Each structure stands twice: as C-alpha cells, then as structure tokens.
Amino acid sequence: MKVLVVGGGGREHALVMKIAESDRVEKVYCAPGNAGIAVDAELVDLEDSDLSGLLAFARDEEIGLTVVGPEVPLCAGIVDLFTENGLRIFGPNRAAAELEGSKVFAKKLMQKHMIPTASFRAFSDQDEAMTYLRTVLDWPVVIKADGLAAGKGVVIVQGLEDAEETITSIMADRQFGEAGRTVVVEEFLNGEEASILAFTDGATIAVLEASQDHKAARDGDRGPNTGGMGAYSPAPIVTDRVLDQVSRDILVPLVHALRKEERPYRGILYAGLMIGKGGAKVLEFNVRFGDPETQVVLPRLKTDLVELMEATIDGTLEQVELEWDPRAAMCVVMAAAGYPGAYARGKRIHGIGDANALEGVTVFHAGTRIEDGDLVTAGGRVLGVTALGDDLAAARDRAYEAVEKITWEGILYRKDIGYRAL
Ligand code: AMP
Ligand code: GLY
Numbered sequence: 001m002k003v004l005v006v007g008g009g010g011r012e013h014a015l016v017m018k019i020a021e022s023d024r025v026e027k028v029y030c031a032p033g034n035a036g037i038a039v040d041a042e043l044v045d046l047e048d049s050d051l052s053g054l055l056a057f058a059r060d061e062e063i064g065l066t067v068v069g070p071e072v073p074l075c076a077g078i079v080d081l082f083t084e085n086g087l088r089i090f091g092p093n094r095a096a097a098e099l100e101g102s103k104v105f106a107k108k109l110m111q112k113h114m115i116p117t118a119s120f121r122a123f124s125d126q127d128e129a130m131t132y133l134r135t136v137l138d139w140p141v142v143i144k145a146d147g148l149a150a151g152k153g154v155v156i157v158q159g160l161e162d163a164e165e166t167i168t169s170i171m172a173d174r175q176f177g178e179a180g181r182t183v184v185v186e187e188f189l190n191g192e193e194a195s196i197l198a199f200t201d202g203a204t205i206a207v208l209e210a211s212q213d214h215k216a217a218r219d220g221d222r223g224p225n226t227g228g229m230g231a232y233s234p235a236p237i238v239t240d241r242v243l244d245q246v247s248r249d250i251l252v253p254l255v256h257a258l259r260k261e262e263r264p265y266r267g268i269l270y271a272g273l274m275i276g277k278g279g280a281k282v283l284e285f286n287v288r289f290g291d292p293e294t295q296v297v298l299p300r301l302k303t304d305l306v307e308l309m310e311a312t313i314d315g316t317l318e319q320v321e322l323e324w325d326p327r328a329a330m331c332v333v334m335a336a337a338g339y340p341g342a343y344a345r346g347k348r349i350h351g352i353g354d355a356n357a358l359e360g361v362t363v364f365h366a367g368t369r370i371e372d373g374d375l376v377t378a379g380g381r382v383l384g385v386t387a388l389g390d391d392l393a394a395a396r397d398r399a400y401e402a403v404e405k406i407t408w409e410g411i412l413y414r415k416d417i418g419y420r421a422l
Helices: 010-020 051-060 071-075 078-084 094-101 103-112 126-133 160-172 240-260 294-300 305-314 352-357 392-403
Strands: 002-007 027-032 065-068 120-123 141-145 154-157 183-187 192-200 205-207 216-218 222-225 230-233 267-276 279-286 328-336 361-365 368-371 374-377 381-389
Touching (some): 010 027, 010 294, 010 305, 027 051, 065 078, 065 305, 071 078, 103 183, 126 160, 126 183, 154 160, 160 183, 192 240, 230 392, 240 279, 294 328, 294 381
Antiparallel strands (some): 141 154
8 A cells, every 4th residue: 555644844754664664555655755754755745735736646646545744734624635535544634623723622622521621711802811811810821822823822921911912912913823813811730741642533542652742942841832852752750540530531531522523533632731730631632643752652652553543544443452662762852053933944964874873763854855965954843863762761861872973053952851750
C-alpha cells in the first residue's frame, strides 16, 4: 500500500519513519515534507492547506491511506473530503475536529459532560469581557483566542491592566485574526503538565504511553510560549492512578459526549493535562499527534502504527494490542536563535550524520531544506534530537551528546529538558 503523510515538521518526520517500518507499506509520500523527510519518503510539492491538490494527488497515485499531521487541514475538513471521494484517511472529520478548532466548543462540551477542566466564561463582546475581568479577584487568569492560533493564542495575565491589553490585541486588533472573534477567560490551574495521546474509533480507546513537553522557550520553564522545546516519555507524573482517573473522568466521557453530539471521533486524541492536587484537569484537547510528543512516543511504540490507524478507521481497535519498548525517550528541540520571535533562515547545518550515528539516536527534521546542495535551516524549530536510553537520565545524556555534535550559526536549545522528572 502507498501512504501519504500530510505536513512537514518533526512530528511528520516521526510519523513517516514509523509508517515506513510497517510490512503493509510499500511506499511513503509526504506533502510538503522537509529535507530530512526526503530521505525516508518521496516529497510531494503541495502545502497541507491545499485540500483539492492533495485529493487529486491521492486519487492519481492510488494512495491507500492518508495520514494527517497538523490541525489546520483537519479543521478545514480534509477527512470529509477524502471520505466523500472514497479515499481512506486517518483523522477526525471536521465536526469532531472542532474539539481543537473552537475552544468555546470544547469548554462547553466539557462543562456539559462534567469533564474536569478550568472554570471559564466565553465572550464575543469586548466590553462584556472587560466588565467581567473587572470583577476578577484572583489573578492570574488565562485568556485564550477561541480559534486556531498555531499554539500562540493563550495568554496568562497577571492583572487588570495586562488583561485589558490582551483583550484589545486579541479582540480589537485581531492579533490572531478571526480566531480572536471570541475569547475564553479561564481559571489559572496549578500543577504539572502532561500529554496523553489515545487512539479511538469512537468506541474503544487505546491510550498511549504518557509524555511531557516543555512549552517555554528558556531553561527553567521561563520565557515565551513556543510550539514545544523538548519532550520525554514516560512521564513519571502520570502514575497508574492518574492514568485511571484520566481514562475514567476524561477520555471515556469525552468519546461518549462526542458520539452523543453526533460528532463521533475517529483518530488520535491529544489531551493536554494539568495534574494538580485534585487530579488531572484538561487544559486543551488537540485532534492530532503532538509535536514534539510524537518524537518520543512513536520511537517507543512496537505495535505496527499502520495497523493501529487502519483499525481506528475500521472500528476494530478493540482487536489491537499495544506493545511498548520499556526504554525511555527524550527529545531536545534545536531551534533558530530568536524563535518563537523573528529568526534567521538559510544557516548551514553540520553534524547530523555524527549525531545519528550514536546508538539509539534519531534526528528528526522540523524545519530544514536543501539550498545549493547544502542542508540549511528553514524554520523556527529546526531539528528534534531523540535518544532512547534505559531510563530518562540515560536518554537525556545521549540526547545531549548528540545535540552537541550539531552546529549552525545561531543555535537555540534548552539545556534542561526532563529536569522535572530527573
Ligand atoms: P493550551 O494551548 O490551551 O494548552 O495552552 C498553552 C499553555 O498555556 C499550556 O500548555 C499551559 O502551560 C498554559 N495554560 C493554558 N491554560 C491554562 C490554565 N487554565 N492554567 C494554567 N496554565 C494554562
Ligand atoms: N506540543 C504541543 C502540541 O503539539 O500542541
């Protein structure tokens, strides 16, 4: 079977590599991919937002399975389009993808079905939002743009002045475009974060090993929020007890709720959790694999990923057994200096071969391309260096050993990935 992966970051590189391992797969394509993915798959020159182009390609090439990495095409209805045209595709349809596409939808669904999450209010009127914020006694609070904002639409505000500025920039100046037409104002939760990914076919839920990412740009979880600067799996904070609670209070009710709302969910579900004194609460749901969580979870998965995806589509997930490599995985994201703000591109990258040669190490490409025959940086997050080790400390040591072999002009990476667990 031929498989098409849609997207072009580190997550998609990890997906491509895992999919290529499957006995069921004869060839992997990736649209648009990147310079690293080009080694493991044939690149297709189509953006992930070009739904009709992707459909035409999948039809012409007789693609047996399309796997969607990012949220944007899912929320735009790529699964509906492919399914209507008789093509097999992995991911939730547009109605189910609203779980990520609208924070107001997700929060109301959780409220209605008593799924633990921060208490909240939603506002489409700026004056009403401000009137409410003037009554807040407990700071900080969290302000979120309703729609998709590439992970940037969340602001933690420390007081009224801060809140007013944030509301103005989101709702009046449309910093995140139409995503900011409505906002959610929610309670600030304390605790430690973890990510849980689960396959579901709408009936069975297959929970993957937990992971934790580091969203802040700088060591000690300081600095601005990013797409993720590193991750590790397993996440010791997610004990068996926490996992039971997450299944019972969050995942099972959610899958039922979506079915009841006539938005049955098929695909991978990402629960971003805050684990505090009262147990786990939902920070957000995503309707796709996490990035960089995928780069530490998939290298540990022994089960055939394509089998899991096909069972999810066919509604036979109940029959698939998950098997794990007991080793730990750690991923250090190497970014371009300046990220998540403005950064330079086109810097020549050296040392990836030496890093990849270390045992248990895989260098996933996130933002790279070939320019005049040289490998150069082409994004904010450039590489994700993953290492497996007997425990998290061993995985970390190996990951950083690999990181130190890689150079370009203006490198940025965190030196403390995994510090909470170690
Ligand atoms: P989200 O995209 O909703 O996961 O938010 C991005 C990041 O903002 C999360 O990973 C948390 O670090 C933080 N965050 C979001 N909501 C809250 C909350 N209610 N309380 C505390 N931190 C939050
Ligand atoms: N690592 C966070 C995300 O994928 O949204």
